[in-house]
Amino acid sequence: MKNSRDYSIETLAVRAGQERSQFNEHSEALYLTSSFVFTSAAQAAARFSGEEEGNVYSRFTNPTVAAFQDRLAALEGAEACIATASGMSAILSLIMALCSAGDHIVASNGLFGATQQLLGTILPRFGIQTSFVSQTDVAAWQAAMRPETRLFFLETPSNPLTEIADIPALARLARARGVLLAVDNCFCTPILQRPLDLGADLVVHSATKFLDGQGRVLGGAVAGPRRLTDEVFRFLRTAGPTLSAFNAWVLLKGLETLQIRIETQSSRALQLARWLEEHSRVARVHYPGLPSHPQFDLARRQQHSGGAIVSFTVKGGRPEAWKVIDSCRLLSITANLGDTKTTLTHPASTTHGRITPEQRAAAGIGEDLLRIAVGLEAVTDLQNDLERGLSSI
Numbered sequence: 001m002k003n004s005r006d007y008s009i010e011t012l013a014v015r016a017g018q019e020r021s022q023f024n025e026h027s028e029a030l031y032l033t034s035s036f037v038f039t040s041a042a043q044a045a046a047r048f049s050g051e052e053e054g055n056v057y058s059r060f061t062n063p064t065v066a067a068f069q070d071r072l073a074a075l076e077g078a079e080a081c082i083a084t085a086s087g088m089s090a091i092l093s094l095i096m097a098l099c100s101a102g103d104h105i106v107a108s109n110g111l112f113g114a115t116q117q118l119l120g121t122i123l124p125r126f127g128i129q130t131s132f133v134s135q136t137d138v139a140a141w142q143a144a145m146r147p148e149t150r151l152f153f154l155e156t157p158s159n160p161l162t163e164i165a166d167i168p169a170l171a172r173l174a175r176a177r178g179v180l181l182a183v184d185n186c187f188c189t190p191i192l193q194r195p196l197d198l199g200a201d202l203v204v205h206s207a208t209k210f211l212d213g214q215g216r217v218l219g220g221a222v223a224g225p226r227r228l229t230d231e232v233f234r235f236l237r238t239a240g241p242t243l244s245a246f247n248a249w250v251l252l253k254g255l256e257t258l259q260i261r262i263e264t265q266s267s268r269a270l271q272l273a274r275w276l277e278e279h280s281r282v283a284r285v286h287y288p289g290l291p292s293h294p295q296f297d298l299a300r301r302q303q304h305s306g307g308a309i310v311s312f313t314v315k316g317g318r319p320e321a322w323k324v325i326d327s328c329r330l331l332s333i334t335a336n337l338g339d340t341k342t343t344l345t346h347p348a349s350t351t352h353g354r355i356t357p358e359q360r361a362a363a364g365i366g367e368d369l370l371r372i373a374v375g376l377e378a379v380t381d382l383q384n385d386l387e388r389g390l391s392s393i
């Protein structure tokens with residue numbers, strides 16, 4: 001598969017990045033080895049110096065990891081991709097590679113909790129400051145820019161309220177001032193949204209979620225132009241948050257079913273969102289595929305469908321929300337998402353439990369809010385499960 005532009009995304013998900021070994025295996029080979037041997041001292045020296053291309057040590061490169069990187073790069077329409085041990089290590093590696101003390105970041109205030117912690121409390125100790133602004137307010141991003149701003153960082157749709165950031169508008173703003181735009185594409189995956197095509201400079205993934213798709217392994221990735229991913233690689237090979245070969249192999253297999261999973265999960269999420277919107281005990285549904293979503297038109301321009309995450313508020317507060325959760329027999333009570341098994345979460349007491357009530361209120365995350373990450377079960381079974389709790393409040 002020499003030129004990925006010749007193929008559709010479904011085909012790339014199954015075949016991109018694979019090179020057969022001398023054994024002509026049909027499935028991707030798993031190279032569980034920490035290091036690689038050389039034919040001579042001279043070759044060892046040439047490999048270490050970079051004069052000769054080839055594997056040296058799996059902290060730097062590994063053929064199974066390389067296959068995953070190449071496949072994900074093809075899916076995102078990126079020149080190159082660097083895989084990491086987790087989504088958080090992808091974000092950390094990107095920032096450590098491209099920012100220095102004195103630099104400034106503008107980020108959306110609806111980011112994944114650990115990303116907010118990293119930007120808001122850890123990086124300031126190393127002289128990298130972040131201003132948090134509303135996901136949906138382009139003027140606020142512009143106002144937050146400083147001469148030392150180096151990076152825009154956002155996640156769209158946001159978690160759990162599914163707010164949409166206007167990627168082309170923010171890309172134009174960033175580019176005009178020489179600022180890089182990085183998009184965490186975890187919720188959409190390249191099947192539903194390709195941020196690089198929309199003007200972003202870099203895409204970040206928590207491969208732990210939809211890319212694996214079956215809740216098995218942790219992984220992450222940064223994709224974009226080689227001049228930027230090379231910088232990320234230089235940090236990664238030295239600092240070491242590398243993806244393991246085994247996890248890369250699991251993720252390669254996950255990517256093969258990505259398109260059918262995300263499209264099916266997304267269409268079931270839409271059915272569930274419509275049903276919830278009609279339910280007398282539900283106050284409000286947040287789902288980008290519903291015309292009632294404040295950014296329905298923007299979402300339609302930017303994403304192929306609404307995705308698999310639906311959140312909604314129940315009529316009541318924490319007791320009512322918890323009652324819905326506790327009455328479920330099928331939905332899993334867990335904060336993970338992107339799995340084939342549908343999960344149900346109360347963000348205010350779990351994923352967003354550590355931020356202050358004021359921060360939660362500013363982010364619009366009330367005690368009455370529930371988040372569903374729709375999997376592959378039948379919609380009727382999901383509805384019946386939720387109905388037990390909803391009808392009792």
Ligand SMILES: *Cc1c(COP(=O)(O)O)cnc(C)c1O
Pocket residue numbers: 086087088089112114115155159184186187205206207208209218219220
């Ligand atoms: C889970 C998640 C992350 C972090 O990924 P890990 O693999 O858990 O480190 C980052 N961004 C988003 C949007 C996530 O959902």
